[in-house]
Amino acid sequence: MNPNVELAYKLAKERYAEIGVDTDAVLNILKDIPVSVHCWQADDVMGFEVDQGASGGILCTGNYPGRARTPEELRADLDQFLTLMPGTIRLNLHAIYRESETFVDRAKITPEHFKNWIDWAKQNKIGLDFNPTYFSHPNASDGLTLSHPDKGIRDYWIEHGIACREIAAAMGKELGNRCVMNTWIPDGFKDTPVDRFGARKRLVDSLDQIFAKQLDPKHMRDAVESKLFGIGVESCTVGSNEFYLAYAVKNNLMLTLDSGHFHPTEVISDKLSSALLFTDELLLHVSRPVRWDSDHVVTFDDELQQIASEIVRCDAVKRVNIGLDYFDATINRMAAWVIGTRNMQKALCKALLEPAAALKKMEETFNYTERLAMLEELKAMPWQAVYDYFCAIADKPVGGSVMQAIRKYENDVQSKRG
Ligand code: RNT
Ligand code: ZN
Numbered sequence: 001m002n003p004n005v006e007l008a009y010k011l012a013k014e015r016y017a018e019i020g021v022d023t024d025a026v027l028n029i030l031k032d033i034p035v036s037v038h039c040w041q042a043d044d045v046m047g048f049e050v051d052q053g054a055s056g057g058i059l060c061t062g063n064y065p066g067r068a069r070t071p072e073e074l075r076a077d078l079d080q081f082l083t084l085m086p087g088t089i090r091l092n093l094h095a096i097y098r099e100s101e102t103f104v105d106r107a108k109i110t111p112e113h114f115k116n117w118i119d120w121a122k123q124n125k126i127g128l129d130f131n132p133t134y135f136s137h138p139n140a141s142d143g144l145t146l147s148h149p150d151k152g153i154r155d156y157w158i159e160h161g162i163a164c165r166e167i168a169a170a171m172g173k174e175l176g177n178r179c180v181m182n183t184w185i186p187d188g189f190k191d192t193p194v195d196r197f198g199a200r201k202r203l204v205d206s207l208d209q210i211f212a213k214q215l216d217p218k219h220m221r222d223a224v225e226s227k228l229f230g231i232g233v234e235s236c237t238v239g240s241n242e243f244y245l246a247y248a249v250k251n252n253l254m255l256t257l258d259s260g261h262f263h264p265t266e267v268i269s270d271k272l273s274s275a276l277l278f279t280d281e282l283l284l285h286v287s288r289p290v291r292w293d294s295d296h297v298v299t300f301d302d303e304l305q306q307i308a309s310e311i312v313r314c315d316a317v318k319r320v321n322i323g324l325d326y327f328d329a330t331i332n333r334m335a336a337w338v339i340g341t342r343n344m345q346k347a348l349c350k351a352l353l354e355p356a357a358a359l360k361k362m363e364e365t366f367n368y369t370e371r372l373a374m375l376e377e378l379k380a381m382p383w384q385a386v387y388d389y390f391c392a393i394a395d396k397p398v399g400g401s402v403m404q405a406i407r408k409y410e411n412d413v414q415s416k417r418g
Contacts, residue, residue, distance in 0.1 A: 047096025057230025066414025
């Protein structure tokens with residue numbers, strides 16, 4: 001190990017001990033917090049069904065070379081990614097990443113179409129999460145799927161949802177590692193609709209059919225993701241926050257909070273403590289909305305730190321499933337993956353390094369002055385030395401040196417892709 005990394009950790013350990021924080025204990029917790037990494041950053045949300053970009057209110061921009069074009073290329077990228085990441089990583093797949101020699105309709109996919117993914121996950125001892133794909137498809141071209149006025153279209157997507165739940169359950173069972181399946185639909189309206197109630201009522205009915213069958217919660221759990229607006233869906237999104245919050249609570253599902261799916265000044269960090277009082281588990285899609293749901297790479301910004309702090313302060317590390325959701329094709333996609341995922345871990349690391357009990361005590365006794373002083377001190381405490389050490393003991397590149405491996409992979413592999 002680089003002696004400077006070791007020395008910096010030793011000093012950091014002493015500094016944190018002064019405020020009653022045990023850094024070794026923090027490292028132990030951190031290594032077991034899974035971060036579910038979205039496969040779709042590596043290929044611009046295209047999948048292996050047809051050769052076209054995402055549609056339905058989401059859009060990946062940029063043409064940086066090196067997009068993974070095949071399942072083999074995507075898995076190679078993931079193998080490389082895993083060599084660069086400390087901690088516990090899960091992989092989040094979408095239905096469009098199915099593998100099949102011939103075209104297979106989305107309503108007809110089975111666990112067989114994900115065999116290679118399951119084998120890959122087994123080999124790497126990582127868990128899988130899953131998503132039905134209700135977008136980028138002719139049956140979604142009206143901008144409506146499960147809430148479509150045409151029963152035929154709704155039934156098609158219901159069949160897809162049911163097929164996907166079986167796939168998620170098979171993944172969880174095969175891997176002995178529960179799979180979380182997230183349902184997000186693009187349904188909404190560019191202009192002001194007159195029958196929001198009708199559309200939402202149809203959505204309830206479709207979801208009820210999809211979730212009707214009880215599947216073993218040891219193998220899979222369902223989550224439902226709300227959204228405020230997207231490109232082409234500016235005036236109304238059928239699956240809004242109120243809709244899914246109520247639906248999740250009523251039906252004992254997880255609520256998915258995507259940090260890009262609210263008003264530009266509204267934050268999900270404030271929502272965790274409320275949602276956790278009425279649902280047993282949550283799923284997060286950690287993203288970075290710059291102007292809209294623009295899915296920029298997650299940076300170490302205030303909201304990311306607040307999200308991580310809330311998870312820790314609510315004592316909800318085991319109740320909040322952390323997933324990432326962003327896609328940037330203007331930069332090296334491996335760097336996008338690594339930087340965003342490491343930022344999530346750094347934020348968790350920093351959050352775990354808070355003297356939580358002392359801070360709560362200050363608040364309860366109205367000692368807001370000390371609370372402010374402590375919170376400001378914590379910002380510049382040597383948490384980075386702790387995270388560096390976390391990478392070093394996992395035998396992964398420390399800090400900026402990870403870019404050497406990323407550049408090498410770009411030269412040797414990604415730049416050779418057409
Ligand atoms: C879209 C949602 C959704 C997707 C992924 C690909 O606004 O955030 O989660 O980004 O499923
Ligand atoms: Zn999302």
